[in-house]
Amino acid sequence: MFSTLDVDLRPGCGLGAFELGTSLWNILHMLRQMQHLFPQVEIKYDPDTSSTTPIILHLRPHLDLLFSGKHQRLRTICVRKLRDTSPPVTLRYKDTVLSSADEVLRRVGINRSFGPTYAGDDLRYPGVWFSFEEDVIGEGLKGALHREDRLQEVKRVLISQKDLDNEQGDALEEVSECSVMNGDIALATAKVSCAYVHDGVTLRFYPSTSTPIHIRIGTTTAQDLAVTLGSPLRVHYKDDERMTIHASVHDDLDTGYFYNYFQHGIDFYISGNTHIVKKIIMHSNVPGSPLFQVYKRCNWEIEGKPEDDEDDAPPTKGFYDRFETISRFLGPREPPQSMVLDRTIEEENITLPSPPTRLHGYDGIVLEVSEASQVLSVTLF
Incomplete structure (x- = not known):
């Protein structure tokens, strides 16, 4: 029944x-x-x-x-x-x-x-x-x-929505801002001009009249995050040492921990010694990818240097751009050598058509890219 x-x-x-x-x-x-x-x-x-x-x-x-x-x-x-x-x-x-x-x-x-x-x-x-x-x-x-x-x-x-249901409207267009979005991140912007990429990310929230906040790498503390974003849904202490072979001696001595804000699509890696933000990871929540639905989509963008001092609209690239486009935006040379990452290799109950991803490193940025050239996440450090 x-x-x-x-x-x-x-x-x-x-x-x-x-x-x-x-x-x-x-x-x-x-x-x-x-x-x-x-x-x-x-x-x-x-x-x-x-x-x-x-x-x-x-x-x-x-x-x-x-x-x-x-x-x-x-x-x-x-x-x-x-x-x-x-x-x-x-x-x-x-x-x-x-x-x-x-x-x-x-x-x-x-x-x-x-x-x-x-x-x-x-x-x-x-x-x-x-x-x-x-x-x-x-x-x-x-x-x-x-x-x-x-x-x-x-x-x-x-x-x-009442302003989207007219007969000439596009049935697949975006949703207008409404109260159910309040408190969600509307846009996360990282600047790559000069040394700003090492400075962190600016977060803008719904409603659009909200004051943006700036999370600074090397400055913002775990306590600051708790005040501005609330308590994380999970605090994950770093216990996977497989990547330490690629780290410097100084990094190896600082184990650190993650603040996971799944509801915002963002992770913060925090120093275990100083409790200051060292890395920021923003997730794209792409269907069919290993981390789909673990994180909410973070509407992230990378902002470049304005063409002149009067340029009010500097160039940007976002999660919706393909890897090749973002790579050229970050540097005119060939993409750097990548590392292979398979997030499903230890998961017996997950089957995906193309689970391996590649990590491409730039100055202050790491892109995780799918075989279809979709950028699944961007790490700032």
């Missing part, structure tokens, strides 16, 4: 526990706690553009969640197979049951609850539209013409 999936419809805002604008990392983390309701979760994306691909989470059999390609934010929610009873779904709007095992959602019921709207193949309202076609999310939004039968049965319900 299946338990009923009982969800409230909030046009322009969300459905049940799912809020528009929420990050992919947060949604998947929440779904792990809701396996009794969603035992089957399928992740769909384009492997050829893995760093910028829109992602669909298919929660069998009723829900499709579409996430934007760059910021990995919940953009559109689709409720489908309303008559499927495994499990049955109850859809509510305010105090009214729109659809349930005993109540079929029809055109007349929508008109009764939402009032009149513009003529078209579907019934569209700000933040929600009702379709009489069986198409899955992301496929043709234009259905065949129907006569406006008042008893016509609704097949799909789609919820999106």
Whole structure:
């Protein structure tokens, strides 16, 4: 016997526990706690553009969640197979049951609850539209013409932000800033002009009116991080000594520890002697990579030197750029010799099509790169 999936419809805002604008990392983390309701979760994306691909989470059999390609934010929610009873779904709007095992959602019921709207193949309202076609999310939004039968049965319900649901809008565009993003990192910028790359990273947060903070390598302390970012989700003490063969004698004497901010997509390596930040690692959360969903996507960029003193828009490269592009940005010469890293070699239950990555080192920067030339993480030191 299946338990009923009982969800409230909030046009322009969300459905049940799912809020528009929420990050992919947060949604998947929440779904792990809701396996009794969603035992089957399928992740769909384009492997050829893995760093910028829109992602669909298919929660069998009723829900499709579409996430934007760059910021990995919940953009559109689709409720489908309303008559499927495994499990049955109850859809509510305010105090009214729109659809349930005993109540079929029809055109007349929508008109009764939402009032009149513009003529078209579907019934569209700000933040929600009702379709009489069986198409899955992301496929043709234009259905065949129907006569406006008042008893016509609704097949799909789609919820999106009110400023993104117009008929001419791009269904795959980014999500507008909203309150659910508050406290998340909007942008992390590392400068490579002069010696700034060794200086750390500037973090900008949602809402966009928030004051940026600067995490400085060699200056910011563990206590500073706790004050500005809160307590890390995990403190990891360095116990893997395999890389010490590449380190200097001074580094070898300082074991250090990591502050892991999975919810921000950032790690900080901190000196065990001085408790000052020595390295910053920012993660791209690329689907199909070994660390996918361990960290939230950090929207990082590397900022170059302005062309002149009056240049208000210095050149930048970000996680969405391919390795070859970023490598040329960091230095005109051939990419430096790389080291191979296989994060899955000791994991028996992880199978990936191309798990090995390569580490490319530059002055103050290390890039971890996939076989598809996607930059999975950037380390500043």
